[in-house]
Amino acid sequence: MLLWEKIGEEEAIMGETTRTVDLNAHVNNIECQIETANNIAKAVIAFDNLGYGTITAIKFIAQGFNSFGDAVKVNGQDKFFLIIQDISIEKNCHAENLRATLPNGDIRKLILEESQICYADGTVSTYSGRNDCSFTLQTIEEDDIEAVRDEYNDQFEYMPIELDAAWVCGCGRCNGRDEAVCSNCGSEKEHVLQLSTPDYISELKVKHEAKEQERKEQAAAEEAQKAKARKKRIIKIGIICVAVAIYIVFNWNINILSNRTTYNSAAEMKTALQGTYTHYYMGETVSQLVISGDKATWVFNDGQTIEKDIEKWNYKRGIVRTSESPLVVNKAGNLERGNTVYKKGQFKTPTSKKSTSTKAYESAESGFSVLQVSDVKVSYNSSYTVCTGSVKNTGKKTYTFIEVKGAFKDYSGTVLDTDWTYVVGSEGLAPNESSTFRMSIPKNFDVTSCTVSVYDYD
Template identity: 45%
Template sequence: MKQEKIIIDVNAHITNIACTIGADGDASKALISFDNLGYGVITAVKFNARGFNSFGDVVQIGEKDRFFLIIQDISIEKNSTAKDLKAKLPNGDIRRLELEECQICYADGSVTSYVGKDDREFDVDVFDEYGTDKESVAAIRDIVSADAKYVPQDFEDGWLCSCGRWNTAERSDCSRCEVKKHTIFQITDADFITDLIAKHHKNEEDRQEKARQEAKEKEKATKSRNIKIGIGVIVGILLAILVGHAAIMSSRSTYQSESAMKAALQGTYTLYDGYKAKYQIHIDGDTVYKRWCNLGSDDDLDYKVTSWNYKNGTVDTSYKSIIVTSSGDIKYDGDIYEKGGSWSSTAAGSSYSSSYSSSYNYESGYSVLKITVDSVTSNSGYTICTGSVKNNGTKTYKYIEVKGAFKDSSGNVVDTDWTYAAGSEGLAPGESTTFRLSVTKKSKITSCSVSLLDYD
C-alpha cells in the first residue's frame, strides 16, 4: 500500500462549486455548478455570495458586501452533478462571484444549514490495485463496494469510507457508495478478505459460465435464423437463376448437336475499332486462332477446343470460352466479333502454336486467415488472451475455431483453451473479428500462442 493526503470539508453538503457570469437580456445571470454529496435529493440551495466587478472591486448590494443567492425548483439526485443552474444577479456590474454554501433544501422537506468550513487533512492508505493488493481489491470491488480505494478510518465525530466520502458519526451507511459502516470496516480483517477472494473466484466462474451459455444460445438462435434466411435466399437464388438463365439463353444461339455447332462456327470473326479491324478469330476444325491485325501472322495464337457446348451456345477452349450470340457472331473476352473478314490460309494453317497452361491455386484458410494476438493479461482468477482474425482470402470462412496455448517463459505449454472466432455468420473477404481465450490464472504463464484449429 501507499499513503496519500486528502483534504475534506467535513461540514459540506455540496462541493466543487463553480460559477460563470453571463448576460440575460438587459440583466446579468450566474450559471452555477456543484456536486451533491449524497445526503438527499436537493430541491433548493441558498448561497452566501459576494460579487466583484471587472476591476476586482466588491459590488455592494443594499450597502452590504455579501448577499444571498437562491436557486430553487430543482432536483439534484444524490451523488450527481448539477450543471449550469441559472440564477439572476441583483446587480448588472457583477462579473465574478464568490459562493459559499449556506442552506440546503431536500426532497423530504428537511433543511440543513452549513455551519462553516472545517477542512481536515487525512493520511489514507491507498490500495495497490495493480500490485500486492490486486486480488483483494478485485474481490472487494466485486462484492462489497465498486468504489473502494482506501482503507477506511473511524473517528469520534465521523468515519471515512473506503470510497473516500466523509460521513457523520450518526450515519450507519455511506452517503456515496451506500455500503453499511460495519461491512466496509470488515475489509480490514484478513479472514474476511480470504473468504471474499473465494467468493470472488466463484463469481468469476459463474460469470464466465453464464457468458458461455449466452454465447451458445446466441449462436443457436443465429443458426436457426440463418437457416430460415438461407432457405429464403436459396429459393430466391433458384428463381433468379432460372430467370437469368432464360435471359442469357435468349441472347445465344443453340444447336441440335456438337457436329452441327462445329460446322456452323467454322470461319473468321472480326473485332472492329470503328471501321478498322483490330482483332480476328478464326475457327478451323477444333483449333481457334487469334490474330492482332497490326502484327504479322507469326504472332497468331492458337487454342484447342475442349468442348462444343451446343445446348448452351458456348465453346470451351484451352484459354477462354467463346459465346455464340443469337445473331451468329461470337463474344470472346467481353468483346463481340462479327462473322466475316479476310484471313489468309497461310496464317490459319501456320505451324505457330502458343504454349498455354492454366494454373489453379487452391485457397486454404490456414494460409489466408491471419491471427493476431493483441494482449495477454490476468485478473484475480484468470489469464486472458485477446486477439483478432482477418480474412485475407477471396471467400467467406465459417465456424473458425482458434486454439490458444498458454506458455511459460521457456515456451512450455501450461494450459489451453479454444473458442469460435466466427460462427455461422462467417468471415467475409477483408473482414476482421475478435476472440477471447481464458484459462485459470497460473503464475508461470507469460505468453499465449494462438493457432487456427478448424474452419468451414
C-alpha cells in the first residue's frame, strides 16, 4: 500500500474520496510498542516518511503512562524528548523496529508527537503544530485513465486539486502550496494542474492513440528484427556446423594418415612393399605374408597358403586392397590388418612403438560470467508489460551479438511469459562498457518481476 493511501482520515462515496491530512506533518502513522527487561523499558517505534527527504534522525515529544494509565513524570515533567539517531529512512518508505531506551522503567504506554526531523542533506524541519486540510478527490474516468497514465505515471488515479494552502496530485498526495514537485510520485505541479484544464484530457487521448500506433509499429519492427536475427543465427549456426564437420573430418584424416606411410605413386608403393612380412605371437612366428608383384600370399605354420590378387595400390592413403580386408602400411613400413601386424623381414622379437600426442588447452573467460545484468525493472503501458535493464561487460574482451532472455514471473515465481532481445549487434560491447535493453509481452498485471539472463553472444 502506498503511504499516501494511509494518510489522515478517508471516506469514499460513489467515485469520490474525502480525506483529511495534516499539512505540517513530515511523518505519519506513528506507532509505538514498549519492551521491558531487567526493569529497563524500551520503545519500539514505526512511522512513514512522507517524502520530503531521507530521514537520518528524528525527535519526538513523548508522554509516558504506567499500566494503570497514570502519567509517568520524567525529571518532574509530564513530557520529555525522545531522540532516535543514525538512521536512514528513504522518502516514502516505512520505518520499523526503531528502538530507544526510555528514561523511566515504569512506562508501559507512550504517546508520541513529531518535533523535529533531520534529513540527509543537512536540513532540519520543525513540526509547527497540526494543520488539518480536508478535500474531496474525484476518480479519473475509466475511458480516460490509460491516456492520463501514459502522460504522467501509473500512480495517477484522481483529478488534481488546487487548494488555498495546498495542491493535490493525481496520485492522491497532498503537497504544500509552495511545493513544485509531488513528494510521492515526483510529478511537477504545473504539469499536474494542467490536467484540470478543459479539453486537456481530450488532447491526451489523441496523443495516447498516436503513441499506441507508434508502439505497435515499433513492436512490429522489433519482431521483424528478431526474425531477421533468428534467420541470421540459423545461417551462422549452419556455417559453424559445416566448418566444424570439415574441421573434424580434416583432423581425423590427418590423424589417420599421420600413423601411415604414403607414397607419391602406385608404382612407388608397389616397389617399396615387395618382400616377405612376418606375424609374431609371444616371440614365435605364426604366419608370413609375401608380396610379389600384384599378388599377396599368406603362408601359415600348418603349411596352408592363401593367395589373393592385389586389386588396388592406394598410395595416397597407404592401403593395399585385396578381396579380403585391406592391408594398411603403418609408419614403420609394416603391414596391418586389424590388430594383426606383419613385420617386414625375419624378426625374432616384435618391436614396440609408442605414440604420444598432447593437446594444450587455454582457459578463456566466459561471456556468461563477465556479462553482468543489472537495473532490471518491470513497468506497464496500455498495451504491454515492459522489462528494461542494462548489461555491463566486466571482462577483458569485446562481445558481439549479445542476446538476453527474460522470464516474466508472478509474485509466487511462476513464469507467465518470456521474451528475448539483442543488447548489442555487430558493433559489440567493449570491456567496462554498458548497454540497455527492452523486452515486452502483452499487458499482464499478474507479472511482478522479470528474471533476465545472458542467452547467447559471440
